[in-house]
Amino acid sequence: MSDKKPKRKQGNLDSFFSKKSITEFKSVMNPLKKYLETCSSNAMYTSPLIQNEIINIFGELIQSEIIKKISKSNYFSVLAVETTDIAQIEQFSICIRYFEEELVVLREDFLTFVPVHDVTGLGLATVLLNTLKELGLDLDKLRGQGYDGAATMSGNFRGVQAIVKMSYPKALYTHCVSHSLNLCLSDAAKTQAILNALDRVNQVKIQLQILRDNATDEFYKIYEEVNRLGGLINVEENKPYSNLKTAVTFYQNDLKGYDDIIEVEYQLWQSKWNSVDSRPLTAIEALHQCDKLMYPNMYELLKILSILPVSTATAERSFSTLRRLKNYLRNTTSESLLVGLALLSIHRDVNISDDMALDNFSNSGKARRIKLTI
Incomplete structure (x- = not known):
């Protein structure tokens, strides 16, 4: 066995304070240092309250960016799972599955944690619908629901899915296939x-x-x-269109043509694939090869098919973040701070500029010691 100490892996903090990083951020850090040394003690903006406010602002900006993407999509599905955190509070994790048309990609994005006290089907359904409305989502675009197999979620009469479907009949329920497996x-x-x-x-x-x-x-x-x-x-x-007619009737208000026009379009869509050897295996692959102008109704049906839930894995993964953020030593974390930290942790790919956060911070309506914007 070697007497030499094992080489220690450089962590995030060591990386940040490495010589290279210090050189890169020197132009920013020196003015900041000078300000903190010369400013008034009541205008340093380093208190825990200010830190929490900034975290909440970044979380709200991330959330609003996701909501904008969802609003551009014609349809979306909701994924929701409930768990108990370290403080014995029931947390409802809400995620959205939608199709981002600009990039032609299917996304599942975490939106928020919501504390719930009434864990009956009616209580959870009320919290779910109210939260989606408060976030600014159009529930008339809701086309799917994805939950686990708990009776309060999947019950045919008093479960969340049944109560939601009473108000929004097109929101079809899918039992998480991962749980079933x-x-x-x-x-x-x-x-x-x-x-x-x-x-x-x-x-x-x-x-x-x-x-x-x-x-x-x-x-x-x-x-x-x-x-x-x-x-x-x-x-x-029995013509193949008869198999599609049920879906066409169910989603009649979402389609752009009459029944006979859609039938002709479907026949053209079939003939397109009769002349090729390889066919798409998924709805997303088919969407990539579907001309929106040539097959507008097939495009809409494929979009609806793609956003129907398959599993609740995205919502389940958010619990890993929840347990890292709210642990035994931080069991009194406020709900707003928890959601802000969770959004920052999960959506690291969402680019929020410092200027956007500064504008929100300065225009929050609270009195500030110094003028932050011109």
């Missing part, structure tokens, strides 16, 4: 019969693969024979 695997691991059947399943998979090698040719043979027999007894083939 976890439950299935947990139950399967306890069942000896399933464990014993794994070998048999592998054998069946091999046999199925052999059958699938010639599946396409066999399918077309059967398909042609069924069509021939159907013609003898005057049975018409």
Whole structure:
């Protein structure tokens, strides 16, 4: 074993105070140092109250930037999960899943933590809807809900999803598939019969693969024979559009054409993919290849399909941030400070300039000792 001390990894603080960083920020730090040494003691702006106010301002600016992006999208879904923090306060994590059309990307963004006291389905639904309204979101654009499998969230009669759907019928509920998979695997691991059947399943998979090698040719043979027999007894083939018609009827107000126009558009969309070998595997891949002017209704349906929730992983991940920010030593953190710190931690990619924060700070309506803006 070597007697030498292990090389210590440079942390964030050491990085900040390294020679390179000091040189880069010298032009900023020297005037700041001079100001703090010469200013009045009641105009230093370094008190805990001022620090908390600045954190809240940055959090509000990040939140407003996200809200602007969501508002530009025609549709969005809500993801919400509830947990208990270190102070035994029930925290409701609210995230939004939406399609950012400018970049053609699907996003899931954390918005806020909300403390809840009534954990019934009605209480949680009321908090959820009121919070979304307070944030400035148009709930008529709500097209999906994603929660875990708790009865208060997923109940068909008194659950949050049922209560929200009463006011907004197009907000379809999706049970988090990650939770469903976890439950299935947990139950399967306890069942000896399933464990014993794994070998048999592998054998069946091999046999199925052999059958699938010639599946396409066999399918077309059967398909042609069924069509021939159907013609003898005057049975018409079920057109593919009939499978889409239910969705077209349900989202009728979201689409830009009449039923017969949408049917023709759907046929053109199908013919587009009949002439190529590789097809998109996801709604987002299809959106990347969908001409908005050529297929306006298909584009809208694909957007709705893409924003429907799949899992609540984004909301669950926010709990990791919650536990880092509000721990045993900081268990009295105020709710506004908690949300501000969480937004700063989670949305590091959102660029908020110092000038924007300074404008909000100086125009907050509070008296300031010095004039911060011209």
